[in-house]
Amino acid sequence: MKILESDGDFGIQFALSIIMKIAIAIFGTRVSPRFDFAPGFILVEITDGEIVSRREIPAEGWEGLERIEKLAELAVEAVICGAIDRFSLRQLEMQGIKVYSWITGEAEDALSSFQKGQLESGFMMAQGGRCCGRWRFRQGQGQGQGQGRGRGRGRRGSPGAW
Amino acid sequence: MSRGRDIILDSIADGVFTVDRDWNITSFNRAAERITGVSREQAVGQKCFDVFHADVCQKACTLRESIESGKEIIDRRINILNSEGQQIPLSISTAVIRDEKGEVVGGAETFRDLSDIEMLRQEIQGRYTFADIISQNHEIREIFDILPDIAVSESTVLIEGPSGSGKELFAKAIHTLNTAHKGQFVAVNCGALPDTLLESELFGYVKGAFTDAQKDKPGRFARAEGGTIFLDEIGDIPPAMQVKLLRVLQEKEYEPLGGTATVKADVRVIAATNKNLMQLVSRGRFRDDLYYRLNIVKINIPPLSSRREDIPLLVDHFISRFNAKKGKQIRSMSAQAMAILMQHDFPGNIRELENIIEHTFILCRGSEIRPGHLPRELSAGMGITEQNENIEAKSIELTKRQAEVAMILNALQKHNGKRKETAAELGINKTTLWRKMKKYGVSFADKKLQ
Numbered sequence: 001m002k003i004l005e006s007d008g009d010f011g012i013q014f015a016l017s018i019i020m021k022i023a024i025a026i027f028g029t030r031v032s033p034r035f036d037f038a039p040g041f042i043l044v045e046i047t048d049g050e051i052v053s054r055r056e057i058p059a060e061g062w063e064g065l066e067r068i069e070k071l072a073e074l075a076v077e078a079v080i081c082g083a084i085d086r087f088s089l090r091q092l093e094m095q096g097i098k099v100y101s102w103i104t105g106e107a108e109d110a111l112s113s114f115q116k117g118q119l120e121s122g123f124m125m126a127q128g129g130r131c132c133g134r135w136r137f138r139q140g141q142g143q144g145q146g147q148g149r150g151r152g153r154g155r156r157g158s159p160g161a162w
Numbered sequence: 163m164s165r166g167r168d169i170i171l172d173s174i175a176d177g178v179f180t181v182d183r184d185w186n187i188t189s190f191n192r193a194a195e196r197i198t199g200v201s202r203e204q205a206v207g208q209k210c211f212d213v214f215h216a217d218v219c220q221k222a223c224t225l226r227e228s229i230e231s232g233k234e235i236i237d238r239r240i241n242i243l244n245s246e247g248q249q250i251p252l253s254i255s256t257a258v259i260r261d262e263k264g265e266v267v268g269g270a271e272t273f274r275d276l277s278d279i280e281m282l283r284q285e286i287q288g289r290y291t292f293a294d295i296i297s298q299n300h301e302i303r304e305i306f307d308i309l310p311d312i313a314v315s316e317s318t319v320l321i322e323g324p325s326g327s328g329k330e331l332f333a334k335a336i337h338t339l340n341t342a343h344k345g346q347f348v349a350v351n352c353g354a355l356p357d358t359l360l361e362s363e364l365f366g367y368v369k370g371a372f373t374d375a376q377k378d379k380p381g382r383f384a385r386a387e388g389g390t391i392f393l394d395e396i397g398d399i400p401p402a403m404q405v406k407l408l409r410v411l412q413e414k415e416y417e418p419l420g421g422t423a424t425v426k427a428d429v430r431v432i433a434a435t436n437k438n439l440m441q442l443v444s445r446g447r448f449r450d451d452l453y454y455r456l457n458i459v460k461i462n463i464p465p466l467s468s469r470r471e472d473i474p475l476l477v478d479h480f481i482s483r484f485n486a487k488k489g490k491q492i493r494s495m496s497a498q499a500m501a502i503l504m505q506h507d508f509p510g511n512i513r514e515l516e517n518i519i520e521h522t523f524i525l526c527r528g529s530e531i532r533p534g535h536l537p538r539e540l541s542a543g544m545g546i547t548e549q550n551e552n553i554e555a556k557s558i559e560l561t562k563r564q565a566e567v568a569m570i571l572n573a574l575q576k577h578n579g580k581r582k583e584t585a586a587e588l589g590i591n592k593t594t595l596w597r598k599m600k601k602y603g604v605s606f607a608d609k610k611l612q
Contacts, residue, residue, distance in 0.1 A: 027211070027219075027220050030209075030212075032220065033209075033211040033212050033214070033215050033219055033220070034215050034216075034217070034219065034220070034243060036217075037217055037219070037220050037221065038220070039220055039221075061527070061528075063491070063527060063528055063529060064489075064490055064491040064529070065489050065490065065491075066527065082212060082215060083215035083243040083245075083247070084243070084247060085243055085247050085248075085249060086246075086247040086248065087491065089247060091489075102245075104208065104209075104212045124208075133204075135200070135204065135245070136201070136204060
């Protein structure tokens with residue numbers, strides 16, 4: 001996260017703006033069901049809840065570690081995707097990148113939910129960034145609660161975090 | 163979906179789901195719940211790819227292929243990610259669903275969890291490994307059979323095998339299989355140490371033994387006390403050392419350099435050589451009494467070229483090892499690349515194979531090793547060229563080495579193997595030439611010596 005410094009009315013006061021860069025793994029217009037095979041990402045810069053820039057980048061041929069390295073090079077701070085394998089998740093976390101996984105639906109809806117600060121892993125997206133359901137897993141499946149990452153992790157019935 | 167059909171589908175052990183033309187799931191049986199970890203209530207109405215998370219979803223959807231071609235596809239291997247982020251190998255089959263007018267209304271997919279089979283496969287593979295040695299070759303398996311007996315016997319072992327064939331691994335296995343050993347496994351490459359250093363390395367020295375000996379230094383035998391000492395390239399040790407070694411084997415004692423007191427040695431000796439020791443004995447280069455002392459139990463390791471059936475096993479082994487070491491996710495080697503390896507002679511044996519795989523790991527950015535990732539001298543000889551292979555991406559080091567070897571050989575030939583003149587022509591000094599020849603394994607009989 002970068003802190004922008006700008007002169008205020010009195011020249012000495014600083015207004016602090018927060019810029020955040022996120023990457024949404026996409027498959028067509030939807031959030032890609034798999035991080036490792038996503039054919040592209042939407043890179044979005046958000047300042048104070050407003051989108052200041054966005055572009056789409058192809059990710060064909062980014063395999064294994066290369067995919068993580070590329071995202072880290074782009075200074076991405078959060079990734080939104082569908083399912084993600086353990087290896088990639090660990091690598092992203094080691095780079096300090098926060099992962100919102102098991103997001104299902106239109107990428108646009110996931111983005112608006114993120115902008116509002118509402119997005120959580122396991123969200124099924126509906127129009128306008130509403131959450132219309134959450135992934136719940138059968139007994140014995142799903143884990144990863146209480147890992148101290150992000151919101152909503154410790155809740156009962158929250159998804160398997162991946 | 164009717165209740166009756168639900169009951170039938172649920173009784174099937176394979177996972178089954180159906181989709182409409184927009185890829186929305188319309189039915190999902192119990193086995194599908196078990197394999198994916200997603201309940202039917204959650205799955206129905208979702209896009210199949212959002213539930214399934216298969217590696218093929220975004221590129222080569224099997225169901226789409228079925229629906230577009232109208233044909234059934236049977237037993238395709240894919241993998242999916244379950245809710246814990248684990249990859250699960252599946253075998254899937256897909257078919258089209260038509261309505262009464264014969265129009266396509268959707269597709270059906272059945273899938274079988276191959277995790278157990280995959281695990282069994284690994285277990286079977288495990289039967290071919292023994293203390294880190296991987297082989298299904300009958301000669302090696304015969305060695306596996308006697309190795310535990312050799313291990314407990316405490317007798318001296320001589321291992322003969324070409325360089326790079328894994329002699330040290332066998333020695334280590336013998337050491338670890340003997341649970342009575344409390345000491346360490348210490349390896350010494352006798353060929354790598356100058357004659358003068360070898361004695362002090364093996365037996366240590368006492369303070370004042372020579373100018374720089376400011377305090378006692380225990381040797382490798384002392385470090386291996388209660389354990390095993392592995393003497394590699396035993397054929398290279400000088401005659402004086404052979405006498406001393408014979409004494410250790412016979413009397414179980416030795417004297418450190420410059421010392422007066424004898425030291426008892428409770429050490430198991432395993433010796434190895436890539437030469438034919440018997441031949442060295444007949445030429446008078448190796449003491450016969452030492453040879454017979456060492457040769458109580460002999461193990462002969464065949465070269466890799468005579469155990470080609472092990473190449474695929476070893477390739478898999480090195481792929482998974484380098485994956486772990488280098489953080490890559492290479493899954494396999496293509497059939498063409500494997501074919502090239504199967505026809506190679508491997509003068510450097512398993513070590514060479516290991517180096518080849520390491521080389522491919524530098525060049526391979528995908529998940530499969532292809533012919534173009536192999537060192538060029540391998541793939542070029544086979545006349546196999548593959549499109550989309552990155553031909554430029556080639557190890558400079560390797561080319562340099564080849565060029566150097568070729569130059570040395572040419573010069574040696576020109577001067578009938580005379581080192582002095584060869585070195586002069588190459589503009590390097592004689593010891594550098596000797597070092598390079600040793601490094602690259604270049605041998606050329608010096609006419610003067612014959």
